[in-house]
Amino acid sequence: MSEFKRQHPVSIFVSFFSNVKQLLITGAVLLFFGSSQQRGPWYYLFILIFLLVFSSISGFLYWLTFRYKLEDRELHVKHGLIFRKKRYIHQDRVQSIDLNAKLIQRMFNLVEVKIETAGGGEEPEFRIIALNRSEAETIRDELLYGGDEGEESAESDSPAAVPEGTEGEEETVPAEKKPSERKKKPLDYEWKLTGKRLFAAALTSSGIGLAATFVAAVFSQFQQFIPEHWYETAFGIIVQSSVTFILIFVLLVLLVAWLIRIVSTVLKYGNFSIEQRGNEIVISRGLLERRQLTLNRDRITAIRIVQNVLRQPFGFSAVYVESAGGGTKEEDLSTILIPLCRESEIQGHLKALVPDFAFERKLTGLPGKSMRRYMIRLAVPAAIAAAAVTYFVDYGALSFIGLAAAAGLGYWQYKDAGIGNNEQFLWIRTRKFARSTVIVPRRRIQTVEVTSHPLQRLHGLTTLEVSILTSITGKTFSLQHLGENQALACYQWFSYEDGRR
């Protein structure tokens, strides 16, 4: 254990591919949106070769210079070619360790070790990108639960045996080594997403809009490559007018986008499982790429329950967590806790996973006068757009259907908006398209702000804004057009300055 070791050589490939991927994405963006100057194939070939060579050299150097050593509850790491860095990660500083496996790692049965350290300054996260599973587990168990070196060899197959082993050893050498503060705790709660649920989640997953934009962008590029006459014979017969053509195009785009979403959701949330031990919630997911995420219950700043429009008829929702710290960059800054469950099951999950958040939530709706604000706010832009379309396009008057839809959505938003609180928690329900309920503990709220614009003041309405801390930046949840008294009551509820407490 006292020798410095290198990672598994496959790490060369891993960093090579991640380099190439990054460069390709940059290149694709430049190609797609940049000017379409004509350049010979040699030009691109040259760039490609340069990228490949560059990536492989840097991958090799990374492997060559990165060395680590595990020593008595501490990980020593040396890396860097020109700027040499040394890093010691001691058990006391470790927040959580996750073992991820992307496609390449999985092919070679390897894992990536992601270590999150406390108050880590610029680099709260540290990764070793390719290790044998047993080696990785040795590191994890040493850094998380280790107090003695003897147990390492024995434990890799049977993690369950660790707690007793650790405790036993500590009693014999109490003076020399500080007893490890954490021990592998027994499993408190476990939940798995069933295949049926996964499929339902995939079918009803939102975010089609994003995928659709992407598909539309690809399609519109695609058109350039299809010979025009081919295109005309294929579509010319069916397509009488441009309107039908546009409709078909839109439907096609939506369909493809939907399929993409289904596949990507299945890949992302396949084999989803939650394990909870004491304060730690470990989320593992992914069909091809396995990802692990450790959440600390004490650092959860808010819980969100989101029900998108497709899921509403079936009574399904998803539950998200906002957490201060806990590298969730890949997950749009908030972590999915339960990808799909019935409305009636939410309370049970919350009770088991985050009992503080499990309580009955009474909602107070918004005053009647705010209904108008919700409807007008959506209807006015829709009306302007519809007027413009009517003016410029044949059959454009049809777009006034959109106006009715916008007003309807506004009414829906008004109906679903609400707020409530008890002594320690505030909850707000809003709808953009999806209906989302956010539950925030008072002690996690950074600031509360009440704002009003002139139209709101006309009707005595206000907007309430509640800011919390999430993994990287702050996040603000706002509820629009609630009555002045409602907002001020909430404002006063948050205030630290009165005799109430």
Place this chain on the structure above:
Amino acid sequence: MGSDTVEYIEPEKRPLPDRKISPKALPVWRIGAAIEFLISAIVPLAYWWLSNQIAFLPGWLLYVVIAAYISYGVFNIALFPKWQWKRWRYRIYENEVELLFGILVVRRVIIPMIRVQHVDTEQGPLLRHYGMASVKITTAATVHEIPALEESKADEVRDHIARLAREADPDE
């Protein structure tokens, strides 16, 4: 938790924050707005130049642009600073800072002392010339500013908030 209803202090009973910012903010803001006004003169000038170059840009639009430019100047230099200054209020309590500001959108914020990460004073060349500074309050999620206080007052406010924030009990 326990009971579902919480006894509120009647919202009306909460006083608005009552400390004003320095009246010298007015000339500073006005000078700032005037400089901005001069710089943005580039917009009508650019339009004038373009309409000479490109035939289809109508000449009458130039007058519209100039009119918009002048009214923008009047609002920004003469009216907004005054309204802004009249509205601005702050109050530092033992456990929180409260701010009230904004012309069109009126904002009222509570910043609890235990959430304050750091406070600093800032001074641009204009503020320095008038012997003023602004106080910046940072929480983990947000940043707030009291824009113009007498220099000595700003230092006092900063140190005061810093002390209260330090003393604030993290467990409430």
